[in-house]
Amino acid sequence: MPAHFMSNAQIAQVFFNIADMLEIKGENRFRVLAYRRAAEQIVQHPVAFVDLWESDPKSLEEIPGIGETISAKIDELLRTGKLQFYEDLQLEIPASVVALVKVPGIGPKTAKLLYQELGITSLGDLRDAAEAGKIRSLPGMSAKTETNVLKGLDTLARLSGRIPLRLALPTANALLEGLRKSPLVLQAEAAGSLRRRRITVGDIDLLVASQDPVAVIEYFTLLPQVSQVESKGETKTTVLLHTGLTADLIVLPPTSYGALLQHFTGSKDHNVELRELARNKGLSLSERGFTDEKGQLHPCATEQEVYSRLGLDFIPPELREGRGEIEAAAHHRLPHLVTLQDVRGDLQMHSTWSDGAKSVAEMAQAALAKGYAYIAITDHSQGLGVANGLTPERLDAQRAEIDALNKELAPFRILAGCEVDIHADGSLDLPDETLAKLDIVLVSIHSAMKQSREAMTERVIRALGNRHVDIFAHPSARLVGEREAVDWDFPQILRAAQQHGVMLEMNADPHRLDLDGEAARLAIQAGLTLTFGTDAHDPAGLDNMSFGIDQAHRGWVEPQHVFNTRPLEQILAHLQARR
């Protein structure tokens, strides 16, 4: 049966819309919740549903939150390209009405009211009605509601899209620094998706332990970064920053700080699972702690207390995505995550030979200062003209320079490598005899990124089949917040890499983070070895390794899954055996 290709995000969008429409209709809230949970499962699933469905349509039902009904709807979508149930719903609730609930402050009830009473079906209608003062005539609405609707429309326009981690982190750190200057602040941390180190974050969640929450909130709203106070209560406030980001601050006494930190680190899925577990034990879990059946509160000062009370090992924040970590923690089977200290060398960086800012010697000195035992210099290949890519002849000349440096710096070792372009047809940008002379060969995609799924998959498989290739670098070619990942059949790519003994890079450049944690987890499950590379173009870039480690944590990666946690002799033995 022919598949109508849809990405997971596209499929999920259908179910998010269905959930919104059912909610606007006033359907049973748990039915609505079920559709929304299914949509969330779909959008965050690391493998394309099309691929799962093609191999076995029934396999979809094994995914939590997806049962018989929703699985059948996905089947219809992928088989026919449409969904009758969804089309019928759209006759009742125009799709454009669904857009109204995206406006902060407007939920399904208000959207329904606006649609039924005023015939509002678009954001444009909404703005017109608010500006014309028509909304105040509705029950429960006032002139103030109209002001808030207009503010909500502005916020929506400004906040469409998440913020890359690399931008959110410094903002959060600056706010924390400001908070910690107050003697009222006993503890302060950033939580939310930022603490889980997601690649992008929606807003900044800050938590504080203090005996005087009201005063801390007042102090916070007066920090110089704050441009506008959106809401302000006795324990929490939401502010708009001059940078355009939104920040939430929640303040509780130190006795509850652990529960607070746990609660607002999330993820939502993780917390839902955790609270279900608590319920099964006759407890209710909130951001203040556990409440027992007698209604007695047992606050938690540390996160450890929250987990141990539930019989769980401590779960690192990066793992808290509701993907099996709670079960693993219950059975003492959490991974022993790789750390920055485990990494013995950096396997991707550039020098002035191509588009780097510093010489090979300067990069090597910087790496030595970081305590590394080895690095790979991996300048671009000739085809990447804009980056001053290297020809076979220039690679020979660079090799001479590297050999000389190695004599000088021993036992530190510089591997002579290259980041070789994969052409659109899957051939490589340098001849085999040149590749054979290198210590280490990385391949990557820098062009023709819009190829069809089939073409891209074939292209990469062909490239990985070249016996000189050691590492597939920044595999998806995504740039966070700027460029989508290439489209391909990832499970097939993993099989090809496995078959040819090619390793996949976890590129630690915060613009890339590629593989990301989710993909890395799939890769190690497929039996692949990973490598860390910062892709540094100057010595400061070497510091980005921690971004890669964060993603590795999200991928449940342990030291033995990573090539460059091994000592130099083992690295060399492996590479030489492939030459």
Add this chain to the structure above:
DNA sequence: GCCGTTTTCGGCCCGACTGTTTTCAGTCG
């Protein structure tokens, strides 16, 4: 609509803030 080492039926996570309303619904995270 989904799900089950207490359930195949009867549950389904919890609390703060806002605004309009005089005790609470809607929204959000």
